[in-house]
Amino acid sequence: MTKNLKPATIAAHAAGALDPQSGGVVPALQPSTTFMRDENYDLVRPDNIYSRDNSDNLRQAEAVLQRLEGAADTLLFPSGMAAIAAVFRTLPNGATAVVQSGIYWGTTAWIRDFTTRRDITLVEVDVSELAAACETHKPALVFVETPSNPWLKTVDIRALADATDATLVVDATAATPILMQPLALGADIVMHSATKGINGHSDVLAGVLSTGNADAKIWDDIRADRKGAGAILGPFEAWLLTRAMRTLPLRVERMTQNAQALAEHLMAHPKVADVFYPGLPHHPGHDVAKRQMTGGFGGLLSVLVKGSKEDALRVVGSLKLFLRATSLGGVESLVEHRHTIEPHTGIPENLIRVSVGIEDIGDLIADWEQALE
Ligand SMILES: *Cc1c(COP(=O)(O)O)cnc(C)c1O
Numbered sequence: 001m002t003k004n005l006k007p008a009t010i011a012a013h014a015a016g017a018l019d020p021q022s023g024g025v026v027p028a029l030q031p032s033t034t035f036m037r038d039e040n041y042d043l044v045r046p047d048n049i050y051s052r053d054n055s056d057n058l059r060q061a062e063a064v065l066q067r068l069e070g071a072a073d074t075l076l077f078p079s080g081m082a083a084i085a086a087v088f089r090t091l092p093n094g095a096t097a098v099v100q101s102g103i104y105w106g107t108t109a110w111i112r113d114f115t116t117r118r119d120i121t122l123v124e125v126d127v128s129e130l131a132a133a134c135e136t137h138k139p140a141l142v143f144v145e146t147p148s149n150p151w152l153k154t155v156d157i158r159a160l161a162d163a164t165d166a167t168l169v170v171d172a173t174a175a176t177p178i179l180m181q182p183l184a185l186g187a188d189i190v191m192h193s194a195t196k197g198i199n200g201h202s203d204v205l206a207g208v209l210s211t212g213n214a215d216a217k218i219w220d221d222i223r224a225d226r227k228g229a230g231a232i233l234g235p236f237e238a239w240l241l242t243r244a245m246r247t248l249p250l251r252v253e254r255m256t257q258n259a260q261a262l263a264e265h266l267m268a269h270p271k272v273a274d275v276f277y278p279g280l281p282h283h284p285g286h287d288v289a290k291r292q293m294t295g296g297f298g299g300l301l302s303v304l305v306k307g308s309k310e311d312a313l314r315v316v317g318s319l320k321l322f323l324r325a326t327s328l329g330g331v332e333s334l335v336e337h338r339h340t341i342e343p344h345t346g347i348p349e350n351l352i353r354v355s356v357g358i359e360d361i362g363d364l365i366a367d368w369e370q371a372l373e
Pocket of ligand 1: 009079081083104107146149173174193194195196205206207328
């Protein structure tokens with residue numbers, strides 16, 4: 001495909017993935033784990049040996065993400081956590097990592113456990129203290145998440161990249177590659193749970209890392225770790241992901257519009273105490289988010305309803321369209337009472353996390369209206 005195509009075109013065409021063998025306009029699913037050699041013992045396809053290294057379906061999905069991210073190289077993993085683990089496993093003993101506090105709980109829990117077992121110093125700080133912590137601790141790695149889940153805090157990626165020589169890794173799951181390009185803002189590696197908005201249909205578990213510098217040592221180490229430790233996405237999941245990403249820009253556009261409208265509506269509701277959403281002018285990260293995100297602020301928001309834990313649970317229980325389930329970024333709207341899931345991390349008891357889907361906005365607002373009654 002030609003250069004400089006816009007995301008909607010790259011995605012709709014799956015970065016040019018076709019099936020030359022059949023003439024199909026979509027790529028074939030090729031599940032083979034092993035690949036033949038000819039009579040001279042040369043590989044029939046030099047790039048295909050064994051599917052723990054790579055496979056055509058994996059390359060096709062990676063090509064789409066690489067193009068959308070403006071990356072030099074992209075690697076898919078069998079989950080977002082597998083992608084994060086591959087990054088942290090590159091750290092030698094004795095190293096220091098600065099990690100943003102109050103991010104996706106699964107990330108925090110795994111990093112704490114891993115760094116304890118590996119003699120790595122972990123410094124967890126709030127967004128407002130990231131630059132100062134880098135100055136003080138001179139970390140090898142900095143890991144942030146923006147917008148963060150479920151607090152929706154915003155990290156100024158460019159300012160942080162300027163403030164540290166460490167490898168800066170940005171979990172941009174809630175933004176997707178459509179709304180934010182962390183590599184262009186100075187991040188070294190961008191990570192997504194592709195389980196969320198990138199796949200968007202709540203039927204594939206996947207994670208992805210992309211880099212602007214494929215020659216960096218850390219990227220070599222990550223690539224070797226994926227192959228050696230075997231944390232690779234299977235061909236069927238990669239094929240489904242390629243299929244789903246054809247509509248990624250469309251889905252993100254609708255989700256973002258819906259989330260903005262719902263956030264504004266709920267913010268004005270007498271039974272709502274606050275709404276955390278970077279698209280609202282009173283949000284502390286609004287100006288930064290406006291600068292570093294394009295086309296909107298994503299489909300994730302958190303609502304503080306007035307009253308107690310019981311009031312919040314009653315609202316969650318009364319919603320009819322918003323399904324009560326964890327996760328985010330799917331075409332169907334979801335809600336979660338995070339305090340029930342992680343009561344020990346300081347999540348307010350009256351916080352309801354909302355993942356806004358692509359349904360009709362009038363229906364979504366009406367559902368909240370009846371639930372808040
Ligand atoms: C879900 C999620 C992850 C973990 O991804 P999995 O695909 O579930 O392993 C990491 N970061 C964020 C922000 C997430 O929402």
